[in-house]
Amino acid sequence: MTVHARHAGGSVTLQDVALEAGVSMATASRVLNGSTRRVAESYRGLVEAAAERLGYTANLSAQATARGTSAIIALLVADIADPYFGEIASGVARAANAAGLIVTVAITERDDAREVRLVRALRGQRPRGLILAASRSSHEFEPELANELRLIAEAGGHVVALGAGSDTVRNVSVDNRGGGEALGLALAERGYRRALVLAAADGVLTSDERLAGITAGFTAGGGTAPRVYRGVFTRDSGNDLMARALADGVDAGTVVFAVSDIVAIGALSALRAAGREPGTDIALAGFDDIPACLDVTPALTTVHVPLAQVGHEAFQASTDDEWLLDAGSLRLEVLVRDSTPRRS
Numbered sequence: 001m002t003v004h005a006r007h008a009g010g011s012v013t014l015q016d017v018a019l020e021a022g023v024s025m026a027t028a029s030r031v032l033n034g035s036t037r038r039v040a041e042s043y044r045g046l047v048e049a050a051a052e053r054l055g056y057t058a059n060l061s062a063q064a065t066a067r068g069t070s071a072i073i074a075l076l077v078a079d080i081a082d083p084y085f086g087e088i089a090s091g092v093a094r095a096a097n098a099a100g101l102i103v104t105v106a107i108t109e110r111d112d113a114r115e116v117r118l119v120r121a122l123r124g125q126r127p128r129g130l131i132l133a134a135s136r137s138s139h140e141f142e143p144e145l146a147n148e149l150r151l152i153a154e155a156g157g158h159v160v161a162l163g164a165g166s167d168t169v170r171n172v173s174v175d176n177r178g179g180g181e182a183l184g185l186a187l188a189e190r191g192y193r194r195a196l197v198l199a200a201a202d203g204v205l206t207s208d209e210r211l212a213g214i215t216a217g218f219t220a221g222g223g224t225a226p227r228v229y230r231g232v233f234t235r236d237s238g239n240d241l242m243a244r245a246l247a248d249g250v251d252a253g254t255v256v257f258a259v260s261d262i263v264a265i266g267a268l269s270a271l272r273a274a275g276r277e278p279g280t281d282i283a284l285a286g287f288d289d290i291p292a293c294l295d296v297t298p299a300l301t302t303v304h305v306p307l308a309q310v311g312h313e314a315f316q317a318s319t320d321d322e323w324l325l326d327a328g329s330l331r332l333e334v335l336v337r338d339s340t341p342r343r344s
Contacts, residue, residue: 091311
């Protein structure tokens with residue numbers, strides 16, 4: 001196909017692409033501007049090939065001005081190096097790619113003031129949707145953050161939170177308490193009676209919900225209330241908390257519950273450094289089922305959270321005009337592995 005001449009000034013327009021592809025402006029726009037209306041694959045291929053030949057780049061600012069929002073989905077995570085957030089981001093990115101949208105990722109570092117600054121900056125991009133995936137310390141949004149989220153919603157963007165939502169914020173829930181309770185009960189039924197928990201700081205909702213569930217399930221199964229050590233959701237914290245617990249004394253046959261797998265992997269290193277035998281001497285369980293759970297020795301007992309599905313659901317909530325508020329919690333599953341052998 002012959003490449004048609006560009007408009008004066010050298011910039012390639014949507015009209016140029018439509019002419020080159022031999023389709024209508026409307027069809028070219030649906031393909032290149034992230035429309036939710038379906039286009040036949042044959043036409044989509046013609047338009048995308050023409051856009052590539054001509055070097056066409058969509059004008060995101062013009063799109064945002066025309067429709068009120070851009071083709072951007074903004075995703076806020078606490079720490080992109082944590083596989084928990086990486087798996088969620090992967091789910092969001094794959095869904096966005098299939099829909100022809102762009103994902104912008106920002107890192108809050110669990111700093112409330114930083115989160116407000118990031119949301120304010122992202123609001124200037126007029127995102128189609130904004131997903132708050134960072135760990136929260138309250139079911140309520142801080143007033144300054146709540147105001148920024150309200151302004152995004154009023155501009156036509158959908159705001160989604162993992163956990164509690166609000167009148168203007170949609171939510172995708174993970175049943176952290178239920179998963180923790182099932183894990184605690186399962187390990188009590190395997191014969192464990194003493195436990196300790198490596199948790200995040202008091203007030204971090206995800207950690208508190210998992211801790212409450214683990215305690216309820218373990219004591220209901222006949223175990224004693226666990227000792228609790230608090231830090232943050234990192235491998236180094238897991239290592240440090242486990243070392244502190246060992247210094248205080250941990251009897252053989254104790255089960256250690258870490259509120260995330262990455263914390264459990266840090267604890268595993270501390271156990272080995274102290275000459276203790278993970279699984280045989282001290283049992284260890286995590287939460288999330290990140291891929292590394294099967295790479296460590298012994299393989300880590302954990303609670304499977306469908307993290308990529310969480311990301312996909314959050315994306316759908318950020319783009320679907322018909323999404324229902326509080327659509328319910330995603331179900332979790334306990335996976336018992338070699339790190340928690342049955343006690344006789």
